[in-house]
Amino acid sequence: MSPSEKATRRWDEERAQPSHNATDTLAKTPAMPSETYQQSFDSYRNYVGSEDRYDLIGAMQFDLMVRLGLREQHALLDIGCGSLRSGRLFIPYLLPGNYCGIEPNDWLIESGIQENLGRSIQAVKRPRFDHNDTFDLTVFGQPFDFLIAQSIFSHTSPVQTEACMRSARTIMTATSIFAATYFEGDESYTGDKWVYPGCVTYRKDDMRRMVEEAGLAFKYVDHFHPNGQQWFIAYDTAPLDGPTLHDDPGPFVGHLDDQAQTYPDVLTVWGWAAEANHAREGVDILILNEDGHLMARTTTNVRRDDVVEAFGQNAPTHAGWRASFGTALLNPGRHAFRAYAVDAAAENAYCLGVIKVKVTD
Ligand SMILES: C[S@@+](CC[C@H](N)C(=O)[O-])C[C@H]1O[C@@H](n2cnc3c(N)ncnc32)[C@H](O)[C@@H]1O
Numbered sequence: 001m002s003p004s005e006k007a008t009r010r011w012d013e014e015r016a017q018p019s020h021n022a023t024d025t026l027a028k029t030p031a032m033p034s035e036t037y038q039q040s041f042d043s044y045r046n047y048v049g050s051e052d053r054y055d056l057i058g059a060m061q062f063d064l065m066v067r068l069g070l071r072e073q074h075a076l077l078d079i080g081c082g083s084l085r086s087g088r089l090f091i092p093y094l095l096p097g098n099y100c101g102i103e104p105n106d107w108l109i110e111s112g113i114q115e116n117l118g119r120s121i122q123a124v125k126r127p128r129f130d131h132n133d134t135f136d137l138t139v140f141g142q143p144f145d146f147l148i149a150q151s152i153f154s155h156t157s158p159v160q161t162e163a164c165m166r167s168a169r170t171i172m173t174a175t176s177i178f179a180a181t182y183f184e185g186d187e188s189y190t191g192d193k194w195v196y197p198g199c200v201t202y203r204k205d206d207m208r209r210m211v212e213e214a215g216l217a218f219k220y221v222d223h224f225h226p227n228g229q230q231w232f233i234a235y236d237t238a239p240l241d242g243p244t245l246h247d248d249p250g251p252f253v254g255h256l257d258d259q260a261q262t263y264p265d266v267l268t269v270w271g272w273a274a275e276a277n278h279a280r281e282g283v284d285i286l287i288l289n290e291d292g293h294l295m296a297r298t299t300t301n302v303r304r305d306d307v308v309e310a311f312g313q314n315a316p317t318h319a320g321w322r323a324s325f326g327t328a329l330l331n332p333g334r335h336a337f338r339a340y341a342v343d344a345a346a347e348n349a350y351c352l353g354v355i356k357v358k359v360t361d
Helices: 003-014 050-067 087-093 106-119 120-125 158-168 203-213 305-311
Strands: 076-079 100-101 127-129 144-149 172-184 215-223 230-235 244-246 251-265 264-274 284-288 295-297 321-326 331-341 346-359
Touching: 050 087, 076 087, 087 106, 087 120, 087 244, 100 144, 100 331, 120 172, 158 203, 172 203, 172 295, 203 230, 203 295, 230 251, 251 331, 264 284, 264 305, 264 331, 264 346, 284 321
Parallel strands: 076 100, 076 144, 100 127, 144 172, 244 346, 251 346
Antiparallel strands: 172 230, 215 230, 251 264, 264 321, 284 295, 284 331, 331 346
């Protein structure tokens, strides 16, 4: 993107924000034309940004997270969830109890539920909220598969950004993905305060450093943002620290049957597995990439009549398994994914098969 395009996009983000609150950082960006509409910041919609894009900014987040692999069974943490601009899509999509939001301004959540979702959603989907402003992401006492912070690091001080990343690391598993936006700039904000409604910028190397210092990998994601913010993901890349891996099926019979692209950038792989004595339902399955990093984990819980037919009455009826994951954290090129079945003591994992997939940019 050329500097002039960037400037235009930056102005777009800020045109909905009053100049009297402009910060030093904001003052470096193009001035706000006087004819732009007034924004009162008293509505649940315009408090979080430009009202005319309220729907699209929510849709952008939902679309990205599904592209990253979000499925209904996953747990999602929405950091700075505001008035549920995206929550109004995530909450109905996810299974009950799987959406959590942190938002210090509780009136935003109240209005979002009242105006967009309706109170009945609380009984049906049981979203949970916390109002801390210290970026304590541990408050729900559970890990999350996906985390999102949309237009949060466009306002945080470095200390807040680092605190958020450190806390995120503690509630992320080997397969969790944290997606966030920020304004990339030539200078990094060095103040110690949350800036709002003005915006702050960070240099890419500073944002990368803050993510990596928290023990996570950092990668840009090419996903359109109408306000010119940059999406990135933070995630774990370490090889699986767990059972001893074996190249043979050991005490299991089973297979990695096939794979298919089930959404842009999302792969679903499937197969079946059973212990040779067919005794156990619910075998744990791991999908690893060629670096030994865990891409997905699941259990045998899909009905497979063909397995029962082949192995007789004593075979588990639910020997099938399915696992899906986003490919965003992989570099373009050929990748080999292996499926392993884990023994009951979780000490050994045995290979059921390998599948080769080409990941495109
Ligand atoms: C630009 S809005 C983005 C809201 C939401 N992520 C969205 O996309 O609609 C920034 C939000 O961060 C919230 N916020 C302010 N301080 C915060 C903090 N310390 N921790 C989490 N969120 C905070 C604000 O109240 C506001 O709702």
